[in-house]
Amino acid sequence: MWQLLESLENSGYAIWLREAPTVLAYATVLAAHALGMAILVGLSSVIALRVLGFAPGLPLAPLERYFPLIWVGFWVNALSGLVLLSLTPVAFLTNPTFYIKMLGIAGAIVSVQLFRTSVFGHPASLDTKPVPMKGKILAGTMLTSWGVAIVAGRLTAYSFFTEWRTVLAVLSLTVVLTAGYKAARRLGLSIKSTRQGRATPSTGY
Amino acid sequence: MESFVNYWLTSPFLTHYMNYFPWAWPLAEISHFVGLILLIGGVGMFDLRLLGMAKGLPVAAVRRLLPWGVFGFVLCVTSGLCFVLGLNANVPNRVYDVLMTDIWLDLKLLFIFLAGINLLAFYLTGMSRAVDGLGPGDDAPPLAKVIAGTSLFLWLAVIYVGRLIPWGL
Numbered sequence: 001m002w003q004l005l006e007s008l009e010n011s012g013y014a015i016w017l018r019e020a021p022t023v024l025a026y027a028t029v030l031a032a033h034a035l036g037m038a039i040l041v042g043l044s045s046v047i048a049l050r051v052l053g054f055a056p057g058l059p060l061a062p063l064e065r066y067f068p069l070i071w072v073g074f075w076v077n078a079l080s081g082l083v084l085l086s087l088t089p090v091a092f093l094t095n096p097t098f099y100i101k102m103l104g105i106a107g108a109i110v111s112v113q114l115f116r117t118s119v120f121g122h123p124a125s126l127d128t129k130p131v132p133m134k135g136k137i138l139a140g141t142m143l144t145s146w147g148v149a150i151v152a153g154r155l156t157a158y159s160f161f162t163e164w165r166t167v168l169a170v171l172s173l174t175v176v177l178t179a180g181y182k183a184a185r186r187l188g189l190s191i192k193s194t195r196q197g198r199a200t201p202s203t204g205y
Numbered sequence: 206m207e208s209f210v211n212y213w214l215t216s217p218f219l220t221h222y223m224n225y226f227p228w229a230w231p232l233a234e235i236s237h238f239v240g241l242i243l244l245i246g247g248v249g250m251f252d253l254r255l256l257g258m259a260k261g262l263p264v265a266a267v268r269r270l271l272p273w274g275v276f277g278f279v280l281c282v283t284s285g286l287c288f289v290l291g292l293n294a295n296v297p298n299r300v301y302d303v304l305m306t307d308i309w310l311d312l313k314l315l316f317i318f319l320a321g322i323n324l325l326a327f328y329l330t331g332m333s334r335a336v337d338g339l340g341p342g343d344d345a346p347p348l349a350k351v352i353a354g355t356s357l358f359l360w361l362a363v364i365y366v367g368r369l370i371p372w373g374l
Contacts, residue, residue, distance in 0.1 A: 023372045031368035038364055042246030055269045062261030154235050162227040169228040
């Protein structure tokens with residue numbers, strides 16, 4: 001098995017794609033992987049965030065039209081990912097982080113599919129009834145899985161030592177940003193209530 | 206000029222910390238990814254609606270996603286500045302030489318600049334106001350479609366040439 005992978009790694013195809021003196025080979029496959037990610041994760045995350053309660057004014061039902069494009073993003077990344085894997089298969093398949101990335105992607109893709117059927121299954125009542133809890137849970141699972149896939153995907157390029165430090169840094173930054181966001185919302189709310197308080201005179205003449 | 210650029214676009218402080226903390230560089234990279242995802246998610250969805258995808262959405266409602274795109278852009282600029290100001294934490298090159306020789310970085314900056322001009326055109330041509338009244342099923346005016354298509358193309362091009370930057374060093 002490993003011998004087969006090694007011979008793939010040393011094949012003319014892999015060597016040319018890795019070392020060709022043009023950005024149209026290896027670099028373009030990497031760029032395609034970033035573009036596919038932007039489309040796949042970008043569009044699906046916006047829909048998930050909408051289901052979780054952000055941008056409540058946005059009608060849900062028409063968002064289903066974006067799913068075919070989300071799948072285009074997925075296939076761009078599945079194909080470019082397979083090519084990238086075929087260039088250095090041994091390094092990837094012996095790296096635990098790579099498997100965490102794959103688990104993240106599997107979790108996210110299953111969530112996207114279940115999310116689509118559970119949230120968009122009954123388009124007529126979609127914008128009149130609140131989103132079912134199942135849809136919200138799937139949206140949360142999708143966003144978390146994308147986070148795991150992206151962090152693990154980037155970290156496959158780093159040493160184990162750097163990896164777990166970065167994971168801690170990402171978690172800390174997420175906590176700080178979430179707390180900041182919540183604090184800002186509270187502050188915003190309190191400013192609004194103060195304004196309302198001023199608008200209504202408390203003393204009569 | 207050379208020393209001016211090297212002085213203002215190099216931060217020994219940031220370089221030191223990007224070097225000192227092994228997580229700093231990958232954290233900036235991950236922030237850059239999250240930022241571009243929000244940018245394409247927010248702005249891309251708006252552009253696609255103007256181009257005619259998911260026409261059931263009223264444009265004014267999709268507009269609420271633009272601040273997400275702006276937030277993503279800010280994340281990308283912040284992390285991108287860490288790459289430039291802390292360049293020496295990763296490669297020994299000087300910023301001035303990189304700006305003068307890396308065609309992909311120059312193209313990326315050009316495309317971002319053009320995306321800014323395009324956004325300005327969206328407001329100055331009155332298209333920004335014109336599309337706000339578009340309800341479910343309404344078609345955007347041709348000029349708005351041209352601007353939306355240009356925006357989508359430019360941001361995807363920014364990602365493409367951005368990924369090529371290491372090959373131009």
